Amino acid sequence: MIEAKGVFLTYGDGTEALKDVNLKIEAGEIVYVTGPSGSGKTSLLKLIMGIEYPTEGYLKVMGQNMVREEASNIRRLRRRMGPVFQEFKLIRGRTALENVVLGMRFLGFPPKMIREEAKTALERVGLGHKAYSLVEKLSWGESQRVAIARAIARKPALILADEPTGNLDLKNALNILEILTSLRDERTSVIITTHATHLIEDVEEGKFVRVDNGIIQVERRGVLAI
Numbered sequence: 457m458i459e460a461k462g463v464f465l466t467y468g469d470g471t472e473a474l475k476d477v478n479l480k481i482e483a484g485e486i487v488y489v490t491g492p493s494g495s496g497k498t499s500l501l502k503l504i505m506g507i508e509y510p511t512e513g514y515l516k517v518m519g520q521n522m523v524r525e526e527a528s529n530i531r532r533l534r535r536r537m538g539p540v541f542q543e544f545k546l547i548r549g550r551t552a553l554e555n556v557v558l559g560m561r562f563l564g565f566p567p568k569m570i571r572e573e574a575k576t577a578l579e580r581v582g583l584g585h586k587a588y589s590l591v592e593k594l595s596w597g598e599s600q601r602v603a604i605a606r607a608i609a610r611k612p613a614l615i616l617a618d619e620p621t622g623n624l625d626l627k628n629a630l631n632i633l634e635i636l637t638s639l640r641d642e643r644t645s646v647i648i649t650t651h652a653t654h655l656i657e658d659v660e661e662g663k664f665v666r667v668d669n670g671i672i673q674v675e676r677r678g679v680l681a682i
Contacts (some may be wrong), residue, residue, distance in 0.1 A: 457483045457614070457645050458504060463513035465499055465670075473499035475670040477513070481647070481663065483613070486640045488656050489649040491667035497649040500667065501616050504647070505537060506530035518613060535563050538607030540617040540636075544599050546591040552578060552602045553587040559606040577609035578602070581635050597628035601635065608639055615639055615646045621655060629655055637662075 463477040474496050481487055489497050502508040503515060506522055515522040520533045546555050556574035565573075578587050581601040591599060600620060607615060617636055621629035633648070633655060640646045650656065656664075664675040 457481050457485070457518060459514075459516045460503075460510075461514040463503065463510045463515050465496075465503060465508060466511040472670055474503070474667075474672075477672055479665065479672065479674060481645060483645055484640060484642045485645050486637055486662040487645070487647045487665060488659070488662055489647060489665045489667060490651065490653050490656070492651055495667045496670045496672075497651075497667050498618055499670075500665075500672075501539075501618055501647070501649060504614075504616065505534065505539065535610065536613045538610055538612035538615040540600075540603050540607050540615070540620050542619045542622055544603040546599060546602060548592050549590065551588050551590055552583060552594065552598075552605070555591055555602055556606045556609050560609055563610060565610065573609045573611070574605070577605035580608065581605045597624055597631070600624065600628075600632055604632070604635060613644055615644065617646070617648045619649055619651070621650060621652055626655075 458479065458481040460477045460479040463474060465474040466472050489500060491497050499508065503510060503522065504517055509522060509524045518533060518536060520526065520529055522530065547558065553574055556577055557570055560570045560574060575584070575587060578584050581604050583598060583601050583605065586594065586598060591602060594602065615636065620632050620636060624632065629652065636646055636648055666673045
């Protein structure tokens with residue numbers, strides 16, 4: 457699914473965002489990426505999505521080499537990803553259903569499947585009853601679930617959620633994590649970044665990636681595995 461070997465990411469201003477990243481994520485895994493703000497969590501997601509490219513090292517995502525020369529193939533690869541950003545990027549003046557539909561339409565999905573899959577995705581995140589509500593009328597937690605529905609409606613092989621519990625109270629934060637972890641199956645991997653480590657203290661399954669000053673350590677069930 458994802459394999460990184462000796463990956464560095466240095467931005468144009470000289471900032472070393474990631475240093476010597478070695479990481480392997482299998483299909484069907486759930487991965488929690490933790491670390492303080494500015495540690496490199498979002499930079500790691502940007503590399504996986506092909507928004508940024510490694511300065512050094514080797515990165516392959518779902519069989520695709522993540523290099524600038526493969527930009528057109530990487531754009532096609534993103535159809536197999538379901539991103540959930542910190543900013544929901546929902547379109548005001550549109551309903552929850554319309555926001556999910558528009559996300560799929562933008563990616564060129566067949567018209568016949570779009571509306572049906574959009575409704576199914578909203579039902580899956582518990583918002584079937586809010587399908588025709590304007591997004592500005594929704595709570596913060598409901599808006600986050602619309603963003604998740606928009607991501608999963610495309611049936612991605614990889615879901616990337618960047619700080620999905622930010623600005624949520626404990627109950628809603630745990631609900632969002634429960635929804636995201638329920639999406640993992642034998643073919644779908646889920647990567648969640650969070651600085652709220654207290655939310656996952658009791659999680660027993662999954663891979664835990666700690667990022668600190670651009671350097672990562674990987675744990676599985678409490679066993680250090682770098």
